[in-house]
Each structure stands twice: as C-alpha cells, then as structure tokens.
Amino acid sequence: MSSVPHDLAAFLVEAKRRTYAGLDDDATIAVPLLAGSKQLEHRAPPYAYRDIYFGMGFFVGQETVSRDDRIIWSMSYSGGARAEIRDRDTFLAIYKFLRQALLAVNADEPYRGPRRFEQSGMIYRNEVEGALDCFHGAETIARDDGAPLYELRYGGGLLR
Structure with missing residues (x-):
C-alpha cells in the first residue's frame, strides 16, 4: 500500500470548501479542459485540486489531486436529484442544502460531507467504507419525513 501524505486530507478539506461547497459554480474556470463540463480548481503548492463534472439533475464527475504536477489521488462520483423532481425551487433547495x-x-473522512447533517427540513447521510488510500461510499438526501430527494455514489483513492 502507498502511504498517504500527512497533509493530503487537510488539503482536500480546504480545496472542497473553496470550490463547489463554498462557491458553487462561481469557482468554475472560464475554459474547461473538456467541452461542456464544469471545472473547479484550487491550488496550495505542492498540491493542486481539480473537479470536473458533467450534468446537473444527474451528474458524473471526477476529482483529482496532483502533487508537483503528478496526479496522486482521485475520486469519481455520479448521482443527483431524483428523476421525478422537476420543480426548479425544490431542485435549487436540494443543491443549496447539499453545499451546506x-x-x-x-x-x-474528506470525501464528501459528514456522516449526518440536518437543516431546513432535510437530512443528509453519508456512508463510507475504507480510508483515504482506497474508499467508496454513498450519500443521500431525504426530507425529514423520509421522502428521498437525492443520491450519489463515489469511490477512489491513492494512485499507484
């Protein structure tokens, strides 16, 4: 097994807070590498973080961390709001809650959010297995009455 750089988890937390979670698409760069994608980036040498994703209602993406210009860690993810949710206000409320x-x-566990988070009549749950070098998990959002609103699966780890 590769050993995890001691400061990688702290860098991931900072990068995630300074991109989608904290700034939404305001963190998107003007000319993404892949046409039609959203691309968010954060740098704190020797590390650089990049999150590229496609879609909105249902989306697929990949986060990478490079150290000295060599990619050392990655996480892929896919998911989104339930297909039956078409109301724009509900949709926006779900993603606002997700960013919180x-x-x-x-x-x-610097992958997505905490194990549980509750606010605004919604409950976020994140179940993860593994460690920073090799992990997978699933996050869900439901109304506090249990009605499902959103689901995402993810996985990744250190590259070797």
Missing part, C-alpha cells in the same frame, strides 16, 4: 452539508467535510 459538503461545507461540513472533515479531515477524518
């Missing part, structure tokens, strides 16, 4: 949950990311 993602802001609560911590260095113990």
Whole structure:
C-alpha cells in the first residue's frame, strides 16, 4: 500500500470548501479542459485540486489531486436529484442544502460531507467504507419525513 501524505486530507478539506461547497459554480474556470463540463480548481503548492463534472439533475464527475504536477489521488462520483423532481425551487433547495452539508467535510473522512447533517427540513447521510488510500461510499438526501430527494455514489483513492 502507498502511504498517504500527512497533509493530503487537510488539503482536500480546504480545496472542497473553496470550490463547489463554498462557491458553487462561481469557482468554475472560464475554459474547461473538456467541452461542456464544469471545472473547479484550487491550488496550495505542492498540491493542486481539480473537479470536473458533467450534468446537473444527474451528474458524473471526477476529482483529482496532483502533487508537483503528478496526479496522486482521485475520486469519481455520479448521482443527483431524483428523476421525478422537476420543480426548479425544490431542485435549487436540494443543491443549496447539499453545499451546506459538503461545507461540513472533515479531515477524518474528506470525501464528501459528514456522516449526518440536518437543516431546513432535510437530512443528509453519508456512508463510507475504507480510508483515504482506497474508499467508496454513498450519500443521500431525504426530507425529514423520509421522502428521498437525492443520491450519489463515489469511490477512489491513492494512485499507484
């Protein structure tokens, strides 16, 4: 197994808070590498973080971390709001809530959000297995009455 750089988790937390979770698409760069994608970036040498995704209602993406210009860690993800949700206000409320949950990311599990987060009549849950070098998980959002609103699956780890 590769050893995890001691400061990688702290860098991931900072990068996630300074991109989608904290700034939404305001963190998007003007000319993404892949046409039609959203691309968010954060740098704190020797690390650089990049998150590229496609879609909105249902989306697919990949985060990478490079150290000295060599990609060392990656996470892929896919998911989104339930297909039956078409109301724009509900849609926007779900993603606003998701960003609040993602802001609560911590260095113990710096993948998505915390294990549980509750606010505005919604509950975010994140179940993850593994460690920073090799992990997978799923996050869900439901109304506090249990009605499902959103689901995402993710996985990744250190490249070797």
